[in-house]
Amino acid sequence: MKANYGYMDGSGEYYITIDTDPCNDCADHPCVSACPVGMFEIIVDDYDDEVAAIKEENRKKVKYDCAPCKPVTDRPPLPCVKACPADAITHSW
Amino acid sequence: MITAGIDLGAKFVKVLFLKDDEVLARTQERAGFEPAEAAKRAFAAALSESGLTENDLDAICATGAGRQVSPFTRESITEVGAAARGTTYLHPSVRTVIDVGGEEGRAVKCGDTGKVEDFAVNEQCAAGAGSFTETIARALEVPLEEFGKLSLKSTKTIPMNAQCAVFAESEVVSLMHAKTPKEDISRAVHDAIASRIISMVRRVGISNEVALIGGVAYNPGFVDALERGMETKVVVPEHPEYVGALGAALTARERSK
Ligand code: SF4
Ligand code: SF4
Numbered sequence: 346m347k348a349n350y351g352y353m354d355g356s357g358e359y360y361i362t363i364d365t366d367p368c369n370d371c372a373d374h375p376c377v378s379a380c381p382v383g384m385f386e387i388i389v390d391d392y393d394d395e396v397a398a399i400k401e402e403n404r405k406k407v408k409y410d411c412a413p414c415k416p417v418t419d420r421p422p423l424p425c426v427k428a429c430p431a432d433a434i435t436h437s438w
Numbered sequence: 439m440i441t442a443g444i445d446l447g448a449k450f451v452k453v454l455f456l457k458d459d460e461v462l463a464r465t466q467e468r469a470g471f472e473p474a475e476a477a478k479r480a481f482a483a484a485l486s487e488s489g490l491t492e493n494d495l496d497a498i499c500a501t502g503a504g505r506q507v508s509p510f511t512r513e514s515i516t517e518v519g520a521a522a523r524g525t526t527y528l529h530p531s532v533r534t535v536i537d538v539g540g541e542e543g544r545a546v547k548c549g550d551t552g553k554v555e556d557f558a559v560n561e562q563c564a565a566g567a568g569s570f571t572e573t574i575a576r577a578l579e580v581p582l583e584e585f586g587k588l589s590l591k592s593t594k595t596i597p598m599n600a601q602c603a604v605f606a607e608s609e610v611v612s613l614m615h616a617k618t619p620k621e622d623i624s625r626a627v628h629d630a631i632a633s634r635i636i637s638m639v640r641r642v643g644i645s646n647e648v649a650l651i652g653g654v655a656y657n658p659g660f661v662d663a664l665e666r667g668m669e670t671k672v673v674v675p676e677h678p679e680y681v682g683a684l685g686a687a688l689t690a691r692e693r694s695k
């Protein structure tokens with residue numbers, strides 16, 4: 346399943362997409378500890394799979410929460426994207 | 439087997455009782471500040487409508503933003519999962535479900551079994567949700583039920599430049615002062631909301647069969663704007679506001695088998 350967490354407003358679309366298919370087989374869930382804001386959590390979804398998700402309290406402010414990881418110039422690889430062994434995380438902005 | 443689905447939405451709590459393929463009761467209450475109390479009232483009303491007692495129910499499942507405070511069950515399914523399950527039960531060939539409530543919009547792509555494959559939610563922007571039409575209908579002094587129909591009478595497309603509901607409201611006031619016909623303003627507003635929703639739907643993909651659920655599905659102006667914007671027919675199930683509760687009742691049944 347592809348889960349798009351975030352929002353769109355007048356300034357653009359701010360979604361973190363998690364392809365949750367590989368999460369069930371991901372032993373240590375490194376995305377959780379990689380994110381400096383602690384945005385990721387592991388939940389049991391509607392189909393009884395253990396998957397990564399963005400916490401409820403972060404979903405409406407991802408643009409702001411992620412800002413420190415996304416300097417305007419010289420943008421390094423995002424910690425969450427880099428940590429995921431399955432390339433399951435993408436950002437829309 | 440008799441099961442119940444409780445949908446604790448942002449504005450309304452809906453309860454649906456299901457026995458095999460027959461719906462025994464559909465009731466709703468305004469959620470207000472005490473959604474758990476509203477759920478109790480809606481549940482009691484459903485018992486009285488169906489002539490059942492709580493003991494007659496084999497399983498209960500909750501959904502909606504307030505599902506964690508549901509007084510009757512710990513069993514729950516997300517709004518996205520319930521929307522997909524309920525819609526594909528009613529319309530098995532639908533693969534894209536658009537769920538627009540008062541305060542949020544959702545787009546879900548699902549597979550043959552009603553399992554969610556892709557979803558996106560927008561709870562942040564009022565310009566892409568139902569309550570925006572209420573605000574503008576009030577400003578135009580048109581009853582909400584008439585506001586959607588009014589837009590069908592318009593033949594003129596007026597683009598709205600404002601990206602935010604607050605600014606859009608002042609844009610509407612300017613249009614009113616410029617003596618723009620109400621039907622053209624209504625269409626402009628519905629087109630603006632639909633365009634927000636459609637860009638979210640594009641994230642998950644527009645399939646051949648698209649359904650619209652949630653209370654906003656009663657608004658013919660919005661359905662028309664969606665169909666024009668996506669260039670595809672949109673299916674509106676009967677009782678569109680109860681599809682989430684139906685999905686929860688179906689989930690209760692499937693999980694207790
Ligand atoms: S690291 Fe990647 S695969 Fe593992 S749980 Fe996180 S998102 Fe899923
Ligand atoms: S970009 Fe940084 S703050 Fe945003 S989710 Fe990834 S690791 Fe967390």
